[in-house]
Amino acid sequence: MVARTSHASRATTLLLLVFTAALLPAPAAAEPDWSAVADAVGRPGSEGGGVYRVPFPRSDLHVTIDGTPIKTGLALGGWAAFAHDGDSTVVDGDLVLLPEEINAVVSALQANGLEITALHNHLILETPHVMYLHFFGTGDGAALGRGLRAAIAETATPPPPAAPVEPPPPAPTWARAVEASLGHSGAVRGGVLAIGVPRAEPIHERGAMLAPAMGMANAFAFQATENGQVAATGDFVLSGEEVNPVIRELRAGGIRVTALHNHLIRSTPTLYFMHFWATGDPAQIGQTLKQALSHVRVRQG
Structure with a gap:
């Protein structure tokens, strides 16, 4: 009788342990380790949302547009973004180059x-004239990082x-005026508001899969100029049917279209990247960009 009671007690204890374990929260997933890539x-880079992003700011370049000096963070910030894809690593990015640098960088990347x-x-x-070189790779993260380092050299x-x-x-x-009129908030770093x-x-x-932080979000950048005005640039990420409605809104608001092209070569879905330039009242520019975004299938909430 004692043995039977002891056995029942052990079984009850085991069931309680299993039940208690089921109620405990699952351990948090470990943060990705990017030390080998770094x-x-x-x-140095920074990690967020599973993406490790390394900036390559061209602070050595002093670029003007129509006499307006542009800050490095406005349009001269090259970058690479790494993410895990199963057992592999994927990287994409965008390098800001002078024409005489292009082909040596192309060869080093390939x-x-x-x-x-x-x-x-x-x-x-x-x-001076600058060009933008986009790249993509998959494989061992450290090997991809070494290749990128060779290209930057x-x-x-x-x-x-x-x-x-x-x-x-x-x-x-001025930044608050942009955010209020555009309907989206961002962050100000180095005198540039990025949204x-x-x-x-x-x-x-x-x-x-390429996360938004891997250059796949509609990206807008603003800096103060004179008399409360701003300069703005960036790019829309568009499906084919969205391209011309967005162009019409930009031109109606006095914003220049400066480029329309691909950044990828095998993307699903097929996407087009349209760049723009504007100077003027921050609220007015923000409102025009908001109108243009109304034609784009963007994430809600």
């Missing part, structure tokens, strides 16, 4: 297993500035 690239997916302008009427891209230790100041008045608005559908290149 060491290979040789430059020699290290990275594909060239686009080479073109984003701006017009800029001095073919340019005059300076080392990145030290990360700021002070918290950013409150958004200036991203993701598309609604998932985007893939060669079967690998």
Whole structure:
């Protein structure tokens, strides 16, 4: 009788342990380890949402458009974004290059297993002239990082500035006016307000999903100029049927269309990237961009 009671007690205890374990929250997934990629690239990056992004700001370039000096963060910030894709790593990015740097960079990327997916302008009427080289690769993350490092070595891209230790100041008045009229908020860094608005559908290149932080969001950048005005640039990520309605809205609001092209070569769905340039009242520019976005299938909420 004692043995039978002891057996029942042990069974009850086991059931309680199983039930209790089922109620406990699952352990949080470990953060992706990007240390091997960071060491290979040789430059610091930041992780968010499963994407490790490394900036390559061309702070050595002093570019003007119609006499307006543009800040590095407005249109001169190259970057690479890494993400895990199963047991592999995928990377895409965009490098800001002088014409004389292009072909050495192309050769270095291809020699290290990275594909060239686009080479073109984003701006017009800029001095000096700059070009934008887009790339894509899959494989071992550290090997991809070393290939990128070899390509950057073919340019005059300076080392990145030290990360700021002070918290950013409150958004200036012009930035708040842009956010209110556009209906989307962003972040101000280095005097540039950056706003991203993701598309609604998932985007893939060669079967690998590309997150919005991998250059797949509608991206808008603003800087203050004179007398409370702003300069704005960026790109819309569009399906074919969205292209011309967006162009009509931009032109109706006095915004220049500066480029229309692909950034990818095997994307699903097929997407087009349309770049723009504007100067003027921050609220008016924000309202025009909002009208243009009304024709784009963007993520809600």
